[in-house]
Amino acid sequence: MQYHSGVAETTRRWVLLAYRLPREPSTPRIALWRRLRRLGVAQLIDGLVALPLDRRTREQFEWLAEAIEEAGGYASVWDARPSTAAEERALVNRMVEAVVADYGTVTHAARAAKRSDARARRRTLARLRRTMHVVRARDFFPPPERTMAEAAVEELAQLVEVAE
Amino acid sequence: MKWATRRHCHVDRAACAWLIARFLDQDATFVFVDGADDVPADATAFDMRGADLSHRGADCSFETFLKTYDISDAALDDISRIVHEADIGDERFDAPEGPGLDVLIRGLSMTLDDDELLRVSNRLFDGLYEYRRRANELGRVPA
Numbered sequence: 001m002q003y004h005s006g007v008a009e010t011t012r013r014w015v016l017l018a019y020r021l022p023r024e025p026s027t028p029r030i031a032l033w034r035r036l037r038r039l040g041v042a043q044l045i046d047g048l049v050a051l052p053l054d055r056r057t058r059e060q061f062e063w064l065a066e067a068i069e070e071a072g073g074y075a076s077v078w079d080a081r082p083s084t085a086a087e088e089r090a091l092v093n094r095m096v097e098a099v100v101a102d103y104g105t106v107t108h109a110a111r112a113a114k115r116s117d118a119r120a121r122r123r124t125l126a127r128l129r130r131t132m133h134v135v136r137a138r139d140f141f142p143p144p145e146r147t148m149a150e151a152a153v154e155e156l157a158q159l160v161e162v163a164e
Numbered sequence: 165m166k167w168a169t170r171r172h173c174h175v176d177r178a179a180c181a182w183l184i185a186r187f188l189d190q191d192a193t194f195v196f197v198d199g200a201d202d203v204p205a206d207a208t209a210f211d212m213r214g215a216d217l218s219h220r221g222a223d224c225s226f227e228t229f230l231k232t233y234d235i236s237d238a239a240l241d242d243i244s245r246i247v248h249e250a251d252i253g254d255e256r257f258d259a260p261e262g263p264g265l266d267v268l269i270r271g272l273s274m275t276l277d278d279d280e281l282l283r284v285s286n287r288l289f290d291g292l293y294e295y296r297r298r299a300n301e302l303g304r305v306p307a
Contacts, residue, residue, distance in 0.1 A: 031222070034254075035254070038253075038254065055172055055174075056174075059170075059174075062213045063213075063219045065213070066213055066214075066218070066219060067219070067221070070220075070221070130255075133263065134253075137253065
């Protein structure tokens with residue numbers, strides 16, 4: 001592999017959020033945790049999370065930083081580049097594993113719903129479509145499991161249509 | 165009055181700019197800046213880190229505007245729920261228009277500069293406002 005000035009060509013730019021939030025009260029901590037989960041961040045260490053850099057992710061981190069400071073904590077937002085491709089790969093792998101698990105749950109639920117009655121099928125379909133919307137929003141490196149989950153939901157949708 | 169916001173408008177900024185121009189300040193002019201350091205001294209900053217008229221708690225900037233200026237209008241409340249779901253998407257509100265509005269404005273921001281974007285998005289929000297106004301008046305889907 002070719003390296004230039006110590007940085008592998010394969011690395012991309014990331015945006016980091018460094019933060020510290022008081023342990024109590026717990027409400028802002030829980031709210032932050034939910035928002036980080038929705039964004040699909042990779043946790044580097046306690047109080048340091050990363051996302052691939054673009055306008056949207058940088059802005060999302062800036063809003064979080066503001067919310068953290070409002071809650072009495074400290075936060076700062078950084079642009080960053082991992083120093084080796086291997087480090088980046090480990091990070092990406094962790095993020096992919098998380099969404100693969102989410103897609104797996106959807107695929108499983110969609111297939112299981114085929115055996116339930118028409119009303120339950122329709123309910124499950126609506127729920128899974130919502131879930132897919134949420135998971136896709138935090139999926140930065142689409143794995144093959146995404147296509148599988150989409151296909152499973154689509155199969156369920158066709159069954160619901162036939163029943164109507 | 166002069167208003168300043170961050171460059172590269174997305175749904176929340178576009179909605180706030182529309183609210184300012186239509187409901188708060190008919191002579192509004194907008195400047196687009198990179199960060200808090202570039203806000204002109206005579207401008208009011210909104211929807212950017214460090215500005216008062218910005219995200220606050222769980223609210224997006226559009227919701228902060230409605231609360232700050234004490235604006236009470238059912239159609240604007242509807243739009244604030246739609247903008248919240250378009251911008252934050254935390255399912256706090258049942259606003260299925262949100263994801264669609266997010267995509268439309270995100271797409272426009274890829275093909276237009278900020279001034280052009282606001283010209284188009286203002287018309288979009290005019291239509292959305294009229295739709296919600298008639299829907300509330302009729303109590304059903306308007307045509």
